[in-house]
Amino acid sequence: MSHNRAIRTRSRNGARRPAADSLVFSFLSAADAVEARLEAALSPTGLSLAKLAVLHFLADAKQALPLSELAARQHCVRSNITQLVDRLEQDGLVRRRADLDDRRSVLAELTPAGRQAHAKAVGALAGAQRAIVRALEAGEATSLQNALGALSS
Amino acid sequence: MNHRARKRPRRSPAPDKLVFSLLRAAGEVESRLEAALSPSGLSLAKLGLLRVLAEANEPLPLSELAQQQRCVRSNITQIVDRLEKDGLVRRRADADDRRSVRAGLTPAGERAYARGMRALAQAQRAIKSSLKSTDASSLQAALETLAR
Numbered sequence: 001m002s003h004n005r006a007i008r009t010r011s012r013n014g015a016r017r018p019a020a021d022s023l024v025f026s027f028l029s030a031a032d033a034v035e036a037r038l039e040a041a042l043s044p045t046g047l048s049l050a051k052l053a054v055l056h057f058l059a060d061a062k063q064a065l066p067l068s069e070l071a072a073r074q075h076c077v078r079s080n081i082t083q084l085v086d087r088l089e090q091d092g093l094v095r096r097r098a099d100l101d102d103r104r105s106v107l108a109e110l111t112p113a114g115r116q117a118h119a120k121a122v123g124a125l126a127g128a129q130r131a132i133v134r135a136l137e138a139g140e141a142t143s144l145q146n147a148l149g150a151l152s153s
Numbered sequence: 154m155n156h157r158a159r160k161r162p163r164r165s166p167a168p169d170k171l172v173f174s175l176l177r178a179a180g181e182v183e184s185r186l187e188a189a190l191s192p193s194g195l196s197l198a199k200l201g202l203l204r205v206l207a208e209a210n211e212p213l214p215l216s217e218l219a220q221q222q223r224c225v226r227s228n229i230t231q232i233v234d235r236l237e238k239d240g241l242v243r244r245r246a247d248a249d250d251r252r253s254v255r256a257g258l259t260p261a262g263e264r265a266y267a268r269g270m271r272a273l274a275q276a277q278r279a280i281k282s283s284l285k286s287t288d289a290s291s292l293q294a295a296l297e298t299l300a301r
Contacts (some may be wrong), residue, residue, distance in 0.1 A: 022277055022281075023277075023284070024182060026297070027178075028179055030179075031175055033301070126168070130297060133168040133172065136299070140290075141295065142295050144296075146286070146287045147287045148171070152174070152178055
């Protein structure tokens, strides 16, 4: 899903950027603030945007997926996915199992607790998104939408 | 031209769509800025650090750099390592505090900083020009609201 890609392509080094005094950097700062609010909304559920993205792929796929495919969809390196899945497995939300078709490959799948956590997190995220958009006046939302359209074309 | 299709939507966009478009667009903008810097061997993180040093006009303790860049010490150490390998920054002992290390720009670092800022300004102008049909003041207001 597109929003997973959005999550994964954001850099999260938190370092201050070279110029904070222009429209372009205001834009990046706004996105950072929004991302921080989404992370904060998720944190009571024990999830992060990165963890939720993995759960989201698995929920979407409705089947176990090879780690290599998760890595490709997350646009991240294999070692990153391994760590994420490790943590999700520790939390009991994801289970690894052998791939019967390809013995060198490992599959990850949602546990019932993972499915519940996914649903709860999606709800928390939707609440935060509504609050973020509600804070904008109608004209502001329209301008933002136009700008986003222009930037992605 | 389809006039109806160009009309602005009367209703606000779906919140999830707007929020994730924002994050995706920010990711793309950041990639464009990184791409503009990469021919000069710099990244936003490296240029950010050069900027702090250039503005300070004197070598700064690594601890202060970490604080100013709002990032953890180990991160700053890595960035300074790479900048030092590129010959843009030089570490030296702090005369006042022997446990502390300061980093300062080399002459090559000063030139790289100027070149990086020019590349960045050019990339920003290109991005802004794609926004010229957007009402700038209400976009700025939206960004300020979001950043609060």
